[in-house]
Amino acid sequence: MPSRPDPVIHVIASRLRAAGSVFAEDEAAVLIESAADDAELEQLVRRRVAGEPLEPLVGWVRFGALRLAVGPGVFVPRQRSLRLARLAVRRARAAAVPVMLEPYCGVAPLAATVAASVDRVEVHAADRDPAAIALARRNLPAGAGVHHADAFDGLPRALRGRITVIAAVPPYVPGTEVGLMPREARDHEPTGALVGGGADGLDHARRLILGAGPWLVPGGSLLLELGARQLPVAATRARAAGWRARVHPPNQSSTGVLELVAGNTVA
Numbered sequence: 001m002p003s004r005p006d007p008v009i010h011v012i013a014s015r016l017r018a019a020g021s022v023f024a025e026d027e028a029a030v031l032i033e034s035a036a037d038d039a040e041l042e043q044l045v046r047r048r049v050a051g052e053p054l055e056p057l058v059g060w061v062r063f064g065a066l067r068l069a070v071g072p073g074v075f076v077p078r079q080r081s082l083r084l085a086r087l088a089v090r091r092a093r094a095a096a097v098p099v100m101l102e103p104y105c106g107v108a109p110l111a112a113t114v115a116a117s118v119d120r121v122e123v124h125a126a127d128r129d130p131a132a133i134a135l136a137r138r139n140l141p142a143g144a145g146v147h148h149a150d151a152f153d154g155l156p157r158a159l160r161g162r163i164t165v166i167a168a169v170p171p172y173v174p175g176t177e178v179g180l181m182p183r184e185a186r187d188h189e190p191t192g193a194l195v196g197g198g199a200d201g202l203d204h205a206r207r208l209i210l211g212a213g214p215w216l217v218p219g220g221s222l223l224l225e226l227g228a229r230q231l232p233v234a235a236t237r238a239r240a241a242g243w244r245a246r247v248h249p250p251n252q253s254s255t256g257v258l259e260l261v262a263g264n265t266v267a
Contacts, residue, residue, distance in 0.1 A: 008032070012045055019049040027054055034058035053184045063109045066116060069138040070107055074131050075193035077109035080253040081169055084225045085113040087248070087257060088167035091221045092118045095164035101126065101215070103151050103168045103208065106193060108136035110167045115141050124163075126155060129190065151204070152211045163215050167223040170208060172230060174201035202230055202237075205258075209238045213262050222260040231256050 012031060013024035021027050031048065035041035047057055055061040056072045063077050064085065070076050092098040092114050098121040102111040105125035115123045124145035125136045137146050149155045173194050178186060185194060197203030205224055212222045222243070226234055228250045235245040238260050248257040 012041075015045060015049055019051075021048075030054060030058055034060070051184075051187075053188050056188065064113060066109070066112055066139075068107055068109055068112060069135050071131065071135055072188070073190060074129065074135060075106040075189050077107065078169075080255055081109060081225055082113075083248070083251065083253070084167060084169065084223055084257050085110045087259070088114050088165050088223055089117045091165045091223070092121055095217075098122065098165070099159075099163045099217075100124065100165045100167065101155075101159070101163050103127075103149070103166065104170045104193075104204065105136050105168075106132045108139050108146075110169075111136070111144065112139045114165070114167075115144060124155075124159065126151075129193070132193075151207050152215060155215070160215055162217060164217055164220045165223065166208070166212055166216065166221070168208060169225040170196065170204035172196040172201045172205060172226050174199065177201070200230065200233060201227070202234055205230070205234050206237060209234065209241055209243065209260065212260075213242075216262060219261060224258045224260075225255050226258055227255055231258055234258050 009025060009028045012028040016027050017024040031044045032041060035044055044057060048054060055070045055076045059069060060067050061070050061076055064082050088110055092100050098118055100111060100114045100121055100123050102108055102125045105111060105127045108125040111123045111125040114121055123140060125140060126147040126149035127133050128150045133146055133148055140146060147155055171194055173196055175195050178195060205226060231247045235247050235258055238245045243260040243262055246259045248259060250256045
């Protein structure tokens with residue numbers, strides 16, 4: 001849609017702000033950019049004011065330098081995960097033959113970032129949700145591996161022992177804390193992409209910690225984004241399983257990154 005004068009943005013932002021939007025001007029700009037004409041813009045604004053999440057409504061989300069396809073009923077990548085994505089890029093660039101996997105991928109923001117940033121990388125993404133897999137295929141380059149898999153169950157056996165970087169945002173919200181989440185996440189994103197299982201929400205993270213070893217090359221990295229209170233618990237579990245662990249603590253976010261390496265010191 002052609003660019004709009006500031007007064008139009010201000011009018012739409014006022015409607016969004018009255019409905020509770022915290023970033024009304026930014027949302028107004030996204031709606032204007034996404035609408036083909038005035039009629040569609042009005043429809044989008046009304047749906048947003050009624051409470052539909054912005055990104056599935058317009059069909060895309062900005063993730064760093066990338067514009068990723070999203071849709072209703074899938075997990076929307078959070079901007080805080082850019083930290084994990086950039087760490088995955090650094091680890092992939094350091095590998096002689098980079099092979100990257102994003103389990104629990106959703107729309108594959110981490111794999112897409114690595115694919116766009118690392119030369120000659122082989123990228124794979126996996127999820128158990130067919131809707132997420134379809135969007136991941138749209139967000140990844142031709143030739144990327146997109147697999148219907150639950151963590152490592154269902155991955156091609158040819159990947160065993162070849163992966164240099166596994167990076168994931170596994171579901172990690174404890175079931176008792178779902179009510180504390182933003183309403184848009186509770187009402188519009190799949191519970192299976194949010195709730196981690198177990199009293200501490202770490203069932204999926206433990207599954208990755210216990211299962212990643214055979215899939216990695218010697219010295220390969222497992223990178224997990226988790227809640228701040230979960231990091232020391234997961235690190236202790238990982239060390240008990242034989243990993244060397246480094247915690248990248250929260251930085252202006254409620255989450256941090258747990259970096260694990262089998263048989264090597266973490267730099």
